[in-house]
Amino acid sequence: MAATSRGASPVPPESRPRLTVLSGPSGVGKSTVVAHMRNEHPEVWLSVSATTRKPRPGEKHGVQYFFVTDEEMDKLIANGELLEWAEFAGNRYGTPRAAVLERLEAGEPVLLEIDLQGARLVRESMPEAQLVFLAPPSWDELVRRLTGRGTEAPEVIERRLAAARVELAAESEFDTTLVNTSVKDVARELLALVNVV
Numbered sequence: 467m468a469a470t471s472r473g474a475s476p477v478p479p480e481s482r483p484r485l486t487v488l489s490g491p492s493g494v495g496k497s498t499v500v501a502h503m504r505n506e507h508p509e510v511w512l513s514v515s516a517t518t519r520k521p522r523p524g525e526k527h528g529v530q531y532f533f534v535t536d537e538e539m540d541k542l543i544a545n546g547e548l549l550e551w552a553e554f555a556g557n558r559y560g561t562p563r564a565a566v567l568e569r570l571e572a573g574e575p576v577l578l579e580i581d582l583q584g585a586r587l588v589r590e591s592m593p594e595a596q597l598v599f600l601a602p603p604s605w606d607e608l609v610r611r612l613t614g615r616g617t618e619a620p621e622v623i624e625r626r627l628a629a630a631r632v633e634l635a636a637e638s639e640f641d642t643t644l645v646n647t648s649v650k651d652v653a654r655e656l657l658a659l660v661n662v663v
């Protein structure tokens with residue numbers, strides 16, 4: 467087992483689940499790790515979520531997220547267009563259902579980067595999904611990363627840290643934990659888990 471992983475089971479590639487959910491507290495480095503992995507392996511398909519959060523500098527509609535209004539989100543939910551959705555730190559986020567199901571039906575690996583509530587919902591509706599938890603090397607490092615990113619106001623950081631305490635306590639619900647000490651190492655381990663290599 468690699469030094470950064472806890473609880474990974476040696477599942478043979480042919481029986482590995484095709485849907486992988488990556489979760490972990492805000493600021494732990496989920497987006498960074500996924501971006502690094504997809505830089506080297508653009509063939510890994512990542513679901514693009516809808517969110518009511520405002521774009522951060524550099525974020526583009528349809529790339530990091532589909533940025534939608536509250537009314538648009540209401541419609542997506544009412545029309546059953548989301549596989550799961552959750553409210554996180556004052557905004558709503560959801561996974562568009564159709565694109566995910568198309569990929570799975572085509573037999574391609576699918577990666578979702580979603581919060582703990584979403585991961586639990588996916589586990590209920592798709593028990594074969596594999597749940598991967600990205601953990602920080604320490605609490606202090608998580609605070610440093612979230613603050614250092616510089617994209618949230620202090621009160622939003624506080625909300626996200628409160629959510630992080632809940633998320634960290636749920637680590638044991640996940641199939642595998644990867645500790646994000648080195649982006650490169652974790653990206654490699656995640657790639658192996660999504661079953662592309």
Ligand code: ADP
Pocket residue numbers: 490491492493494495496497498499611612614615646647648649
């Ligand atoms: P998340 O998507 O989980 O909210 P981000 O990917 O935005 O987190 O990362 C939060 C901050 O932490 C960013 O500034 C990023 O550059 C930094 N970061 C991510 N991974 C690492 C790492 N392994 N070591 C040091 N800093 C990291």
Ligand code: 5GP
Pocket residue numbers: 489490491492496515516519550551552554559560561562579580581582583584585
């Ligand atoms: P951020 O605002 O930092 O991009 O994301 C905040 C949290 O929302 C993160 O934990 C992220 O994984 C989660 N998230 C992003 N998209 C979705 C989604 O479609 N569903 C759920 N449940 N959470 C999501």
